Amino acid sequence: MPNAMLWTCQGDSIRCLLCPHSCLIPPGAKGICGVRVNTAGELFCTADHISAAGLDPVEKKPLFHFLPGTRTFSIAAAGCNLSCRFCQNSELSQSPRHGRTMPGQRAAPEDIVRAAIEQGARSISYTYSEPTVFFELMLETSRLAVEHGLKNILVSNGFMSSEALNILAPYIHAANIDLKAFSEDFYRGICGGRLAPVLAIIRAALEKGWWLELTTLLIPGLNDSPAELDGMAAFIAGLNNGRKDAPWHISRFHPCYRLLNHPVTPLSAIETAIAIGKEHGLHYIYPGNVAGRNSENTFCPHCGGLLIARRGFSAVLSGLKAETGACAACGEMIAGIWK
Numbered sequence: 001m002p003n004a005m006l007w008t009c010q011g012d013s014i015r016c017l018l019c020p021h022s023c024l025i026p027p028g029a030k031g032i033c034g035v036r037v038n039t040a041g042e043l044f045c046t047a048d049h050i051s052a053a054g055l056d057p058v059e060k061k062p063l064f065h066f067l068p069g070t071r072t073f074s075i076a077a078a079g080c081n082l083s084c085r086f087c088q089n090s091e092l093s094q095s096p097r098h099g100r101t102m103p104g105q106r107a108a109p110e111d112i113v114r115a116a117i118e119q120g121a122r123s124i125s126y127t128y129s130e131p132t133v134f135f136e137l138m139l140e141t142s143r144l145a146v147e148h149g150l151k152n153i154l155v156s157n158g159f160m161s162s163e164a165l166n167i168l169a170p171y172i173h174a175a176n177i178d179l180k181a182f183s184e185d186f187y188r189g190i191c192g193g194r195l196a197p198v199l200a201i202i203r204a205a206l207e208k209g210w211w212l213e214l215t216t217l218l219i220p221g222l223n224d225s226p227a228e229l230d231g232m233a234a235f236i237a238g239l240n241n242g243r244k245d246a247p248w249h250i251s252r253f254h255p256c257y258r259l260l261n262h263p264v265t266p267l268s269a270i271e272t273a274i275a276i277g278k279e280h281g282l283h284y285i286y287p288g289n290v291a292g293r294n295s296e297n298t299f300c301p302h303c304g305g306l307l308i309a310r311r312g313f314s315a316v317l318s319g320l321k322a323e324t325g326a327c328a329a330c331g332e333m334i335a336g337i338w339k
Contacts, residue, residue, distance in 0.1 A: 176213045
């Protein structure tokens with residue numbers, strides 16, 4: 001097991017500083033995430049094996065305004081510091097909490113970067129589970145990736161400490177962070193976390209210069225009230241000094257994990273969320289997990305011209321000048337990283 005970062009001793013126990021749980025871990029015990037263990041007065045991380053890896057379209061993260069049409073090499077180790085009842089990757093994310101070992105193999109950062117380059121990826125994504133829990137591997141890999149001309153993408157629940165963000169910040173270029181809801185009750189009761197630290201990390205990530213997109217999985221009766229959607233939309237509209245250009249992905253829920261008997265999100269709820277976002281002036285709102293719709297295209301917020309046409313996970317730049325990031329029709333500069 002590799003030594004973990006971000007911890008202090010408190011007697012025989014260890015205070016983990018990686019995320020806002022700030023777990024006090026007695027000798028021989030693990031933190032809430034299930035992968036950081038106090039062994040003889042030192043903190044070690046068991047999330048050192050790659051349990052999932054693959055080449056993905058960057059649109060799958062989802063990132064719609066970051067190198068569209070390119071491929072990203074995605075990796076994950078098992079574990080998560082939240083326990084969302086609706087987790088779509090629960091076998092991977094929750095297994096350490098339940099004492100189960102996920103199959104995987106140890107991979108050095110050099111191996112990961114080499115695989116990304118050999119497969120023609122433009123970036124490496126730390127994704128599928130929660131990258132915060134395999135922080136050390138992500139940090140060393142992202143450093144090496146930058147040296148080899150690759151970009152780094154974080155797909156995260158945003159439940160990390162400011163100390164962790166500050167260390168990671170120079171090496172991450174883009175992130176998709178889950179804004180799971182806009183109430184502390186939801187975060188505490190449904191996810192085992194807290195909302196306020198996530199909002200703080202979202203703001204801090206933008207201050208560090210990351211390209212940022214947000215995703216909300218809309219769950220009927222749990223986080224889809226007009227008042228809560230209004231709060232989320234107002235928060236997003238206030239980011240980037242009120243420029244209203246942070247893309248918001250609103251995804252449709254399908255029963256999974258511990259919400260197997262919960263209904264699928266009706267399309268009307270997605271449409272309501274989109275309408276509320278537009279009322280707040282958000283420029284880029286995208287529905288997710290909705291088949292047969294043509295609403296994942298990107299349009300110019302100034303002239304309405306089609307910029308990027310998407311079908312599935314494919315993207316075609318039809319009206320966007322990638323070399324400048326400008327709308328070909330009217331010259332409006334479009335927020336994003338295009339080359």
